[in-house]
Structures are given as structure tokens and as C-alpha cells.
Amino acid sequence: MKQDGVKTMNEKQGGTQSAIEMARRILSEYDGKPIRIMEVCGTHTHEIFRQGIRSLLPENVQLISGPGCPVCVTPVSFIDEAVMLALEKDCTICTFGDLVRVPGSSSSLQLARGKGAKVKVVYSPLDAEDYAREHPEEQVVFLSVGFETTTPSCCVAVQKAEEDGLSNFSLLTANKTMPAAYNAMMDSTDAYLYPGHVCAVMGTKDCRDMLEKGMSGVVAGFTPPELLTALAVIVKKSQEGKPFFVNCYPRVVRDEGSPDARAIVDKYMESCDSRWRGIGMLPDSGMKLKPEYGAFDARVKYDLPAIEGKENKACRCGEVLQGKCTPEQCPVYGKGCTPEHPVGACMVSSEGACSAFYLYNRK
Amino acid sequence: MCVGLSAKVVKVSRGTALVDASGARREVSAALLTDLEPGDFVMVHAGAAIAKITQSDEEEASGLMEGLLS
Amino acid sequence: MNLEGKTVTLAHGAGGKQTAELIEAVFKKHFSNPLFTADDAAVLPRPEGKIAMTTDGFIVSPQFFNGGNIGKLSICGTVNDLTCMGAKPLYLTCSFVIEEGFPMDKLEKVVCAMEETAAEVGVKIVAGDTKVAGKGQVDGLFITTTGVGLVMEGVHTSGALAEPTDVVLVTGDIGRHGCCILLERDDYGIEADVKSDCAPLWNAVHAVLSEVPDVHVIRDATRGGVGTVLYEIAAESGVGFSLNADAVPVEEQVKGVTGMLGLDPMYLACEGTLVMIVPRDKADRVLEILRTQPHTEGAAVIGEVTAEEKGRVVLETRIGTRTYLPQPGNELLPRIC
The missing domain is CATH 3.40.50.11750 (HypD, alpha/beta domain 1)
Incomplete structure (x- = not known):
């Protein structure tokens, strides 16, 4: 996160230094x-x-x-579904870059790309909707992952697709709530x-x-x-x-949050039980499209079968996420599992605990 | 989980806002914040402005530490 | 010959009359110098001293970008490789693989840029080759350049020569070429005026080495950027690096773009920026010289070589902590959710 744009609002450098100093002293003492x-x-x-x-x-x-990296808690079966959509249903997959290298049961999207899957990295769900509008000959599926912050954008994309009358745009949802x-x-x-x-x-x-x-x-x-x-x-x-x-973040976070964002999510999505990689099924911890928006729900649209993802047994991502072990205590960390060849999801995303440990902390 | 970028609103038109972060510009959705105006600072995530920013992180930190020790 | 509206065809690569026309109308027109050969090989005067020789292939999409094109890039790349060894670029050869249908006027623009860039540092293009590939077999235009340079007397640079207490400089702000190409491809809807730093750096480095011949390492931070180069040097020299994160020059707009996409400018390619490692007592003078030379006015000291943390690059942050620069590795993907 860069703050350069905001610095012009106030240049109270002296005050900040002392605030940082004070905070450091409280911590170190x-x-x-x-x-x-x-x-x-x-x-x-x-x-x-x-x-x-x-x-x-x-x-x-x-x-x-903790568990707040959507890539890390997205179950293996989700990647399997995306790969199936790309390779068997001939869909164009639009996704955040974060998901491209995540291993599924047998293939990541990156590997699938090598087998002819069309995988496009986008900055925003709305870019995926744009792409679908500009490419009516392709069936576009956006991999809708993320927490409460990201879900509103996914719903705005569905709203836009509805307004644009698109029939070639859908979401594969794995949205989660905290x-x-x-x-x-x-x-x-x-x-x-x-x-x-x-x-x-x-x-x-x-x-x-x-x-x-x-x-x-x-x-x-x-x-x-x-x-x-x-x-x-x-x-x-x-x-x-x-x-x-x-x-401690009052410049951005208000007690009431963003009612507009929540309203649009309420319009298109509803709560569901959801599987968290490494943690398991948590009731009412996910979001999916409401039945009336089934046309935008890739699982409904393509009649996807239920997939049982195969996680690597040696990987201890689940315990890492719960703070029950450190990445270094996992038997595959740094050996079979590296950012270049991730086994578990915590190694894939640079926000994952294992990847962060590996990149910044490795001795 | 949610990479945010603070940016300044340059232009608002029909549900979208043009934002500027250090000279890099992008159209983002303004659907989640109905009362955006040029000159506002916003937090942008995944192509949408998700919140207005009311002060700098530095002012905020100073305010918090003052509150904590008073 | 008016080139407008004409395209390169397979016949231009067949070796007959049309090939001769292409060479005459485009290549000879711009590469003409007394050493440029029409024969099978250029015959050249032998330089006195050690020579350096290098080759590099250039594939860039798009071929024209803010601040240059593939032609300029193909000269800069090889000139800068020679420059890094302290070698005055003398001769270049260039080999073109052109996709059928490539517009002639565009080809001429590429060749013009090569001529201009070569002239700036006084290197002579002495031989060339042209092949035409069928539609779809190459992406527009690939260029390979090979260069020969004369190593300056008393100069010995190598990635293995960094010594603890040496000072690390960059010759300008970093990551601009990579950022420029990212914007040109327009995958993410971001607009910013970021010009590639693509430039031939021999003149600037010559000025430095003429006065300070004992520079230890010079390396161009092309693919993989400054971060990758530093990790390479750390491994080759068996040393560590300690960098001041705030001292690394990054243009504002590059900061904006990389901030939006969650990318690190340390891993974006530069095409006109070098990493230099110099003895501590010479650093000030090297910096002074660089700042008076074209393309290196923005030179900056970014850190030092350490005996500790071998093989690692440590960053001193704004808040006075020390952290590692992540190791280079993967395809650059934006980080968003």
C-alpha cells in the first residue's frame, strides 16, 4: 500500500516520528x-x-x-472446478493473479494454460465483465474469491452483466465471510x-x-x-x-462500514456453508449467488459435479493457519514446498504465512 | 487479504471514478460510494472505491498514540 | 523507394531480387558505413588489447513502446552488455527474423532507431542477416545482435568481484522499462506516462572508468530487475548486501502503477540502468561523474556490500527495521485479493 497520494493532505512528519517512536517504545519495553x-x-x-x-x-x-488470505483458504476442489471449466467446458477463465499458481488436485491454472486453457489475469471483476462484453464468442468465468472487501466488486460485475444483457459471463464463487x-x-x-x-x-x-x-x-x-x-x-x-x-484505522473504517456495498451484496448473494482449506467446513462462512441469479452462477450454468479435492497429506497449512504450528515445523516447508513449487496454499500466495516466512525470514 | 491503494478521485461520471495514485490512473467503480467528488481520497480494492479516506496515516497514528497515553 | 503501405513478404526472404531490394531500401540506407559488408563476412581491423564479445536476442511485445522500440532495445542491450565489462563497443552484427506481413515503414523506423542508437556511442554495424518467417511463426519481429568491444586498459569488472565495504550504486531510477511494457500491453486498464529507460550507457561508463578504472562490478539490470541482479552478484561474490530501501530511486508513476498491482519495482526490468559496485573511497566521485552524463543523471547510492548475510539482500526500511528483499523467482503476477 502506498500512501504517497495522501501525504499531501498533511505533512506532520514530526508528529508521526514521535508516534512511531512511542509505539516502538511501548512494544520493546x-x-x-x-x-x-x-x-x-x-x-x-x-x-x-x-x-x-x-x-x-x-x-x-x-x-x-491467520486465515485471512483468500487464496490460502480456497479449497483444492475450487481450483479443480476452474481447471475443469477451462479444459472441459472451453471457458475463458478470468482471475486475480493470486490464484494462477495455486495447485489443484492434479493441475494449477498455470499448468492448464500450458494444455491450452485460456486464463486471463485481471485487476478487477469488472474487467472480466468488460472482457466478456468485448468477446461475445467466448464463455467467460470469473473466479470470485475474496472476503467481504472483494465480494461487493464481484456483485457489481454481476449487476453490470445484467444491465449489459450478457449471457456469456458467470462467477465461480468461493467468497468467504470472516x-x-x-x-x-x-x-x-x-x-x-x-x-x-x-x-x-x-x-x-x-x-x-x-x-x-x-x-x-x-x-x-x-x-x-x-x-x-x-x-x-x-x-x-x-x-x-x-x-x-x-x-485503529479510523481514517478508512467507520463504525457503520459501507451500507451501499453491503446492499449490493445482499441483492445478489446469500450466505452459505463453506469449506476452508486447512480448517474444514464452517457454517455460514461463505457467499454464493442467489438462485434467481443462477444464470450468472458457473456451477449452475455448467452443471458442475461435486468435486472432492485431494490435498497433499504432508502439508500442514491448516495448522499453520490456526497458529498451531509455524511454517518451519511443517515437514514439507522449504523442501518439497517452495514458492516456485508450492505444495500447500500458504506457500502459493505471497500473502500466505509460509510464503512470507520463506521469502522474508529464511536463514 | 485485501490489497488497498489510496488514490485521489480526479473525475466522477455515471458510476465510475477516475482515480490517480502517484500519476497512475485508472477507472474504478464508484457504485459502492454514492457521494464521491473530485478531490476525495479513496481506498481502492479490486477495481472499486471501497471507502473514503479522511486523514493521512500519520495524523491517524499521532491521534491514536495521544489517545492511548492520555 | 516509398515504403508506405508495403509489407514484408516471404519473397523478401528468398534471397533473390526482392531480398536485394529490401536490403538496399532499408538496411543499407541506414547502416551504411565503410565497414558494413555486402560480402559473406565483415573484414575488420584488429583492435590492440583484450576484446569482449556478446550476443543477445530481443523479443518484445509490443515492438514500439513509450521511449523506444525493439530496434533501439537491440542496440542498447548489446552495447550495455559490452559496457558492463568495461569494453568500448566497436562492432555489431544484427540478425532479423521478420514475420510475413510486417509493415515496411515500421521496419524502417526500427532500423532508423538502431542507426541512431549505434551512432550515439560510436559503434559500427558491420554485418546483418534477414529471414522472413511465415505469418504466425514469429511475433512481428525478432532481432539478435552480436557485439565486439575493446576492454579498457586496467579495467577488470566481474560479478565475482564485489567486496565487503564496497558501495552499491544504480545509474538511474529503476523498473521503468518493465513498467512501461506492462502499461503498453494494457492488461490492467492503468494509464500512466512511464517512458522506458532504454538507453546506451557506454559514454557514461566510459567517463567513469577513465577516471576510476577500479570499479569492481557493473551489471545491467535487465530481465528480473535490480533485485535479481543483486542476488546474482551476492552468490557470485559470496557477499551480502545491505540496502537503504528509501534510497532506491523509483519514479513516482512507477510507484503508482506497482502500488496498484502489488508488484515490486526491484523486480521490474531496466534497459538503461546499471548496478555498479565500487570501492568505498571512490563512490562519491563515481556518483559525481555519472550525474553529469546523459542517461545517468539520476544515479544514486543505494547501499553497501557486507561480509555478513552472505547470499542475501537486506533492506533497511523507513522505520529502521531490517528485512530481506524477497528472493527472485516467479512470473510477476499482480496481487489483489
Whole structure:
């Protein structure tokens, strides 16, 4: 994330330095009981490594890289479905770049491309809709992954396709929602670093619900000053001995979130049970298109069979996601499983815990 | 999970906004924020403006630390 | 001969009259110099000293981009490879594979750019070859150039010569060519005015080496960018690097584009930017010289060579932490969700 554009709004360099200094001091001087902090969001994981923030934490503050990388929690069967659509149903697959190298049961989209699959990397679901409109002779399927932040854009694309009267555009959905994961992970951590951009859409209600259950956390932004201050707030508040919630990203996250974004999602999608790679089936943790929009649902449109994905048994991604082991404790990490030849999904996405460990932390 | 980019709105027209980040420009969807105006700073994710930005990260950090220690 | 509206046909590659016409109308017109041969091989005066020789193939899509074209690129690439060895580029040969149907006027533009670029650093094009491939067998135009240069007396550069305490410079802002091509392909709907840095750097490097012959390493940061080059040098020299992340020059618009796509400019190709590694006491002078030379005005010191962290590139961040530059590896894919 670059902030250059915003810097012009205020050039209070001196104030920031002292805020960063203060945050660093709070972190480095902490000598209380151990605190486990789970960064739920993959972009947090990535930025924390990229900025070397782990090196500023004392030993008694542990960061756990949680389940918030949509690529990492997308089940193997989803890739299998996409490969099937590309190779057997002759569809053009439009996808975020993040998914291209993710291994399925037998093939990734990258390998499928070598076998003639048409795979186009796009920046936005709306670009996939554009592509479909410009290529009426192709059947275009967008791989709709992501959390609450990304799902609205996917729905805007469906809305646009509806307006444009497209019959060659559909979504293969694997959209996920966070609350079920917040609940599932409660025992693995003492406080959440809540995902800033999910909260930008959803507001802070889910976080406050967690507070009611006794779970602490802060919403955090993504720049070094934002990450450091958010961590400092957790450390400071933890010492007060009672559960807390603080929105540490108020410049982007409002309590009410984005009602417009939620309204468009409510129009096109509904909640469903969803399989999280490594964690398993979580009730009400996914989003799918409503039955009346079946024409835009690739599973309905192409009558896809239920696929049972085959995960590599040696891979411990699931435990890594839950903070039950570190990447280095996985038997395939760094040996059979590297960013060039990923076995598990946490190694594929640069936001995955294993990949971040491998790229930034390897000795 | 959700890479965001802060950008300045240059132009708004019929559900889309032209945004500028350090001179790189792109049309993004403005469908999720109904009251966008040129000059606004927004957080962009996957081709859509998802939220307005009200201050810099630096101001925000200073404000938080002041609040924490007061 | 008026070239407008004409295209290259298979007959132009058949070796007969039409081939002769193509050579006359396009290649001879622009490559003409007393050494350019019509015979089977150029016969050249032998330079006194060590020679450097290199070859490189150029495939770029699109062939014309903001700041250059494949012709300019094909000269810069080989000139810069010679330059990295401290060798004055003397002679070049070029081999064209042209797709049937390629417009003649475009071909002439490519050849013009080659002529101009070669003239800028005084290298002579002495021989060439043309093949025409059937439609679809190549993407427009491929060019291979081979170059011979004369190594400057007392200069010895190699990727294996970086020593701890040496200073690391780049001769300009990084990642511009890669970013420019990314924009030209227009896959992501992003608009920005990013010009390829494509430039021949012999004159600038000659100015440096004339005064400071003991530069240890010069390498052009083409495919894979500065990040890949540094990891290569770290391995070859058995050293580490410590870089100041904020000191690495990146143009604002390149920052904007890479920010949108979640890419790192350290891994985007440069075609007119070199990495130089010089003894610490010479760094200031090298920087001063570079800043007075064309194409290297934006030179900057970005870090130093270390005995620690062998094989690794460490970044000192804005907030005073140390982190590793991720190892180079995969196809560059935007990171979004």
C-alpha cells in the first residue's frame, strides 16, 4: 500500500516520528505476560514481513498469521472446478493473479494454460465483465474469491452483466465471510488484528460482537505507522486486564462500514456453508449467488459435479493457519514446498504465512 | 487479504471514478460510494472505491498514540 | 523507394531480387558505413588489447513502446552488455527474423532507431542477416545482435568481484522499462506516462572508468530487475548486501502503477540502468561523474556490500527495521485479493 497520494493532505512528519517512536517504545519495553496476536489478514502478514515489524517485537509478543488470505483458504476442489471449466467446458477463465499458481488436485491454472486453457489475469471483476462484453464468442468465468472487501466488486460485475444483457459471463464463487473464522480461531489467540479493509465494508459490528464474547482486538491499517500503533494499542490495552476493542484505522473504517456495498451484496448473494482449506467446513462462512441469479452462477450454468479435492497429506497449512504450528515445523516447508513449487496454499500466495516466512525470514 | 491503494478521485461520471495514485490512473467503480467528488481520497480494492479516506496515516497514528497515553 | 503501405513478404526472404531490394531500401540506407559488408563476412581491423564479445536476442511485445522500440532495445542491450565489462563497443552484427506481413515503414523506423542508437556511442554495424518467417511463426519481429568491444586498459569488472565495504550504486531510477511494457500491453486498464529507460550507457561508463578504472562490478539490470541482479552478484561474490530501501530511486508513476498491482519495482526490468559496485573511497566521485552524463543523471547510492548475510539482500526500511528483499523467482503476477 502506498500512501504517497495522501501525504499531501498533511505533512506532520514530526508528529508521526514521535508516534512511531512511542509505539516502538511501548512494544520493546513490554515485559508482561505473553500475548498472542493473530493478524487475520494476509495483507497484514505480507506488510508485517515486508516492513520487518516482527523484529521490533519482544519475545513475549507473538504474531500468528491467520486465515485471512483468500487464496490460502480456497479449497483444492475450487481450483479443480476452474481447471475443469477451462479444459472441459472451453471457458475463458478470468482471475486475480493470486490464484494462477495455486495447485489443484492434479493441475494449477498455470499448468492448464500450458494444455491450452485460456486464463486471463485481471485487476478487477469488472474487467472480466468488460472482457466478456468485448468477446461475445467466448464463455467467460470469473473466479470470485475474496472476503467481504472483494465480494461487493464481484456483485457489481454481476449487476453490470445484467444491465449489459450478457449471457456469456458467470462467477465461480468461493467468497468467504470472516465472522465464522473469528469464532473458530478464538482459542488460538489473545487478540485479533482485525482486517482493515473488511471492516471498511462491514464496519465494526462484528468486532464488537466478538468483544461481547470476551475477545479482544483492534482494527488495523497497513502502513508502518498504522501497524506499529495498532500493535502498541494491543500491548497497552492488554495490560489493563479486560477485553477491549479499538478502531485503529479510523481514517478508512467507520463504525457503520459501507451500507451501499453491503446492499449490493445482499441483492445478489446469500450466505452459505463453506469449506476452508486447512480448517474444514464452517457454517455460514461463505457467499454464493442467489438462485434467481443462477444464470450468472458457473456451477449452475455448467452443471458442475461435486468435486472432492485431494490435498497433499504432508502439508500442514491448516495448522499453520490456526497458529498451531509455524511454517518451519511443517515437514514439507522449504523442501518439497517452495514458492516456485508450492505444495500447500500458504506457500502459493505471497500473502500466505509460509510464503512470507520463506521469502522474508529464511536463514 | 485485501490489497488497498489510496488514490485521489480526479473525475466522477455515471458510476465510475477516475482515480490517480502517484500519476497512475485508472477507472474504478464508484457504485459502492454514492457521494464521491473530485478531490476525495479513496481506498481502492479490486477495481472499486471501497471507502473514503479522511486523514493521512500519520495524523491517524499521532491521534491514536495521544489517545492511548492520555 | 516509398515504403508506405508495403509489407514484408516471404519473397523478401528468398534471397533473390526482392531480398536485394529490401536490403538496399532499408538496411543499407541506414547502416551504411565503410565497414558494413555486402560480402559473406565483415573484414575488420584488429583492435590492440583484450576484446569482449556478446550476443543477445530481443523479443518484445509490443515492438514500439513509450521511449523506444525493439530496434533501439537491440542496440542498447548489446552495447550495455559490452559496457558492463568495461569494453568500448566497436562492432555489431544484427540478425532479423521478420514475420510475413510486417509493415515496411515500421521496419524502417526500427532500423532508423538502431542507426541512431549505434551512432550515439560510436559503434559500427558491420554485418546483418534477414529471414522472413511465415505469418504466425514469429511475433512481428525478432532481432539478435552480436557485439565486439575493446576492454579498457586496467579495467577488470566481474560479478565475482564485489567486496565487503564496497558501495552499491544504480545509474538511474529503476523498473521503468518493465513498467512501461506492462502499461503498453494494457492488461490492467492503468494509464500512466512511464517512458522506458532504454538507453546506451557506454559514454557514461566510459567517463567513469577513465577516471576510476577500479570499479569492481557493473551489471545491467535487465530481465528480473535490480533485485535479481543483486542476488546474482551476492552468490557470485559470496557477499551480502545491505540496502537503504528509501534510497532506491523509483519514479513516482512507477510507484503508482506497482502500488496498484502489488508488484515490486526491484523486480521490474531496466534497459538503461546499471548496478555498479565500487570501492568505498571512490563512490562519491563515481556518483559525481555519472550525474553529469546523459542517461545517468539520476544515479544514486543505494547501499553497501557486507561480509555478513552472505547470499542475501537486506533492506533497511523507513522505520529502521531490517528485512530481506524477497528472493527472485516467479512470473510477476499482480496481487489483489
